[in-house]
Amino acid sequence: MPAGERAHATIVDVAQRAGVAISSVSAALNDRKGVSSATRDRIRRAADELGYVPSIRGRALSAKRAFSVGLVVERDFTVLEADPFFGAFIGGVEETLEPNGYALSLQIAGDAASSLERQVKLADARRVDGVFLNEIRTNDRRIAALLERGLPAVGINPPAGFPFPAVRQDGSAAVHELVSAMAALGHRRIAHVTGRSAYVHTEQRLAAWTDAMSAAGLSPELVLAGDFTYAGGERAADQLLAESSPPTAVFCANDLMALGFMSRAIERGLRVPDDISVVGFDGIAVGDYVRPRLTSVHTDPRALGREGARLLLALIDGDDPDDVDIPPASLVDKGSLGPVRA
């Protein structure tokens, strides 16, 4: 028994005070029709006087809804700390959930297996009415698990053929713009440091870069496998800059790697952007804390969260919502991209 939980007024208390049946209270307070405005007023007053707030527990059981959606963040705890994406994403999610009386149930999982397990647990225990599918892998087992359970889900930047509604923000246009800008500045040897393998967004960014390179008449061969971490960016710099003819520009699949790359490049005695241009992807605040500031493809995780939640609630309501495209990511030059030195 929970310690000290105060006795709350229930729907029965309100009904008694207003001298009506509980079904009328339910109808009145939920703005259903079939209640005269006189009794509706009386019920409202009684509810106010008692400080009545409907119990979400009773509602959940009766309405067969949890009034809650789930987000499982698959991150090593230590990495999560440095990753600002989810703060903004969750902020956006909240923007939609709160006015709709929904809450967010957040879980942290260390790896893919426990992420799947958490997702399944949330669904099986009926803790949530739907979930976000984030950071999707190329062969993501969560999809089948969700499908099998018939749990509403919304994908965030999912791959083609994704079976649930999705919200997308295109980044490829900005990557094309980036590569053309680099080419226009005289860059020919442009490298790409990828994200962790097996992630859809890693593939998406790699594909965008590859396409853009080809479109610019450049050969997309300078590819290094990264891991989305700062240390991974440092390692990439050590490797790429030690080559006999190193790149003059590098596009990293996220900002954290770009920051690590830039830092190590500077430590190795290079100037950014004079000796090497470094560009990231995400547009995190930390990019403004270094010198030069980091040029990056800025995304909008908050809009992704806001629209994703909107889709999810519609889906839960039994609608069949269309996918949502939020305005494409944009290249924001802050100084770490410059012309090739003569």
Added chain:
Amino acid sequence: MPAGERAHATIVDVAQRAGVAISSVSAALNDRKGVSSATRDRIRRAADELGYVPSIRGRALSAKRAFSVGLVVERDFTVLEADPFFGAFIGGVEETLEPNGYALSLQIAGDAASSLERQVKLADARRVDGVFLNEIRTNDRRIAALLERGLPAVGINPPAGFPFPAVRQDGSAAVHELVSAMAALGHRRIAHVTGRSAYVHTEQRLAAWTDAMSAAGLSPELVLAGDFTYAGGERAADQLLAESSPPTAVFCANDLMALGFMSRAIERGLRVPDDISVVGFDGIAVGDYVRPRLTSVHTDPRALGREGARLLLALIDGDDPDDVDIPPASLVDKGSLGPVRA
């Protein structure tokens, strides 16, 4: 009606399959006594075969528990993005909640008023069995609201006289160590940039610095009001370094400000730490991404979350747990603290 939610097996299904009453199923699966091992086995088997997972909704209503705790993060969305504290804190919370079958309900509030409102809503709707009280203000209205509702709560680094159980990490010892170290390095003009006013942790850090300065025989007069943001740190640098006899060392109430201060100091042509030593508080990962790396008082938000959740669950179980002190924060020198130039 939620779209497509698959029919789940209920306790009735299990009882039928096992040929027993639902009360026996409940007792068996919850490891209560009074069930023969034979029927217990039979029930377990039936449950397995049906893939039975108890509905948290039914349990919540009957047990008068939500099996969920709440955390309201009071942050501007944009600030949240840059703040790594909560990622680690939530990770720690999860570490405790998950094995206990509890979930975390996360809310984001933009200001104190809506933070209070959210907290109250969570409690009144009985969505959670308890909440964390974080970033407490010197005159925090949430405390009275929680007390009034009798909702279990746990304070994170609360002030003296706090009415709920609490988990604390002392930072003052490390601040004393810091100030002595600065004094030993020849610093006399040591400044402090505070956090946002009206926050308990702002006061705690200021008091620790003031005490430490006095203990070192120095006058604690160089105090500048900050706001915990990077930009605030930059402003502090502009102000302090423009003085006729600027400080030779500065202790900022958090790392973000220290990073802003350091960056601006360098932009103004000073060398860190040769011309000015800069030290922060928190020990965030970003401190390793700048040069010199940021010397800071390292805290352990993950342990705070882990132990805070442990306290909260005990409280919910009706225990009267003692406060928890986790090992004190420690000064970690990474290079932004150095001797006064001759």
Added chain:
DNA sequence: TTGAAAGCGCTACCAA
């Protein structure tokens, strides 16, 4: 040891 039944606080259906 087992089973029957009450009740948790709602929603929704059906009569009156």
Added chain:
DNA sequence: TTGGTAGCGCTTTCAA
């Protein structure tokens, strides 16, 4: 328009 009532899926008490 109203009221009565049957669930929703559990836990818990009380008899058998």
